[in-house]
Amino acid sequence: MVFLTFYGGVKEIGGNKILIEDKDTKIFLDFGISFSRRAMFFEEFLTPRVANGIGDFLEMGLLPDIKGVYREDLLKHLGREPEEREVDAVLLSHAHADHANYISFLHKDIPIYCSEITKSVLEAIEEQSQRDIENEILNFKERPLFRKDYNKQPIERKFIVFKNKEKYKIGSLEIIPFYVDHSIPGASAFIIYTSEGAIAYTGDFRLHGTNANYTQEFIDFASKEKPIALIMEGTNIKRKEENLSSEKIVYEKALEAVRNVKEALIVDFNFKDVDRFKTFFKIAKDVERKMVISFRHACFLERYHKHKELEVPSIEDENIAIFKPKLGTGTYSDEDYIGYKFIKNRLNYKNIITSEEIRNNQRKYMVVLNFYSFNNLIDIKPNVGSVYIHSLSEAINEEMEISEKRMNNWLKHFNLTKYQIHCSGHASENDLVDVIRKVNPSMLFPIHTEHPGFFSRMKIECKSKIVKEKVKYKLNS
Ligand SMILES: [Zn+2]
Ligand SMILES: [Zn+2]
Numbered sequence: 001m002v003f004l005t006f007y008g009g010v011k012e013i014g015g016n017k018i019l020i021e022d023k024d025t026k027i028f029l030d031f032g033i034s035f036s037r038r039a040m041f042f043e044e045f046l047t048p049r050v051a052n053g054i055g056d057f058l059e060m061g062l063l064p065d066i067k068g069v070y071r072e073d074l075l076k077h078l079g080r081e082p083e084e085r086e087v088d089a090v091l092l093s094h095a096h097a098d099h100a101n102y103i104s105f106l107h108k109d110i111p112i113y114c115s116e117i118t119k120s121v122l123e124a125i126e127e128q129s130q131r132d133i134e135n136e137i138l139n140f141k142e143r144p145l146f147r148k149d150y151n152k153q154p155i156e157r158k159f160i161v162f163k164n165k166e167k168y169k170i171g172s173l174e175i176i177p178f179y180v181d182h183s184i185p186g187a188s189a190f191i192i193y194t195s196e197g198a199i200a201y202t203g204d205f206r207l208h209g210t211n212a213n214y215t216q217e218f219i220d221f222a223s224k225e226k227p228i229a230l231i232m233e234g235t236n237i238k239r240k241e242e243n244l245s246s247e248k249i250v251y252e253k254a255l256e257a258v259r260n261v262k263e264a265l266i267v268d269f270n271f272k273d274v275d276r277f278k279t280f281f282k283i284a285k286d287v288e289r290k291m292v293i294s295f296r297h298a299c300f301l302e303r304y305h306k307h308k309e310l311e312v313p314s315i316e317d318e319n320i321a322i323f324k325p326k327l328g329t330g331t332y333s334d335e336d337y338i339g340y341k342f343i344k345n346r347l348n349y350k351n352i353i354t355s356e357e358i359r360n361n362q363r364k365y366m367v368v369l370n371f372y373s374f375n376n377l378i379d380i381k382p383n384v385g386s387v388y389i390h391s392l393s394e395a396i397n398e399e400m401e402i403s404e405k406r407m408n409n410w411l412k413h414f415n416l417t418k419y420q421i422h423c424s425g426h427a428s429e430n431d432l433v434d435v436i437r438k439v440n441p442s443m444l445f446p447i448h449t450e451h452p453g454f455f456s457r458m459k460i461e462c463k464s465k466i467v468k469e470k471v472k473y474k475l476n477s
Pocket of ligand 2: 204
């Protein structure tokens, strides 16, 4: 008998934690953070206490209370005995936090399966992040009850990387991973062969991106396997269509917006999105500007460059410059960067520039500047006629709206003309319906959506479950 239990991703976008049980084998599909639930109880200055191990996370429903899943050191803080692991593996679909981050809490002996590129993205994220209990994915530092037991060496988690379409076995399950197109490279979907039949899991995916052919291959394959269950993301159900378009349209609109700009050009996009990087890198070349990236971005670019198939330029490319931020004394001396390993290790690069260079040569650069680095605008001093392109999703909740207001204040202060140009990382409503019809599973489990009920009202052949959290669904062939 095969069972599915959803511990996250239910009536919310992200937080996927899906348990598959088949005979003695148990695996999780993703183990992500649920941002919406976390925001129900916590904010910037009110956070789950590390001193309580996973206690605060369990109490407030951020983690499910399941046996044989969690780190021994964190259980001890709750006065519980350490447990043997009872889950065989986690299949990680991609490196976005809402799928990956709560791996941080998992038992050290649970192996994580992911694509090589996903592993590289996780390494890039780790290199430029402050360690905290919610992002200890690749390795973690034990938190013993007594200081004398403190061990400085982090414990490495076991990661097993798979290749596209290469079958592997976990216990009684056989799994074929398929690359799919999403707003992060290395994203994968899975076909999981159980004793009752095949289960298809989409992870996050889309059909309007640069690599839609990957997604198409997965769907074609899934449709042949006549799955007993399709677990599908539905982010864009009942969402505004204008956000969708395609990467090609992003390129065309952005090029149009910047073609005649004679002053500073500031762009903001998520650097994990390699397609968006390539779009703007191409535009920078088209309008004869160098792309200026941050040291944080460099952590990603260098790793992406190593994966030849991503076709990403080297950090030393003549069209790339790296922005050196003012830290410490503000004099750009090497000592200012001691606490920032990811910067310190790169201070010998040849193509480093400062805001003074950009201020004096505004026409020469396209600066990738994320909102949280907007204070650098004070040094860059964009001239009148400068442009800012926001190539990220629009505000979808109250907190984002507050940030957006703040951002607009900065733009107004510096007279920057704003353009909103973006396409979604998730499949459109129409594409989702097509996928369901084509794959035609015995049962549909829509997740990663705020509107799961919408699927039940659709004109589709298969039955759609309105998934309930922590309910064990039995699957039959
Ligand atoms: Zn997601
Ligand atoms: Zn995602």
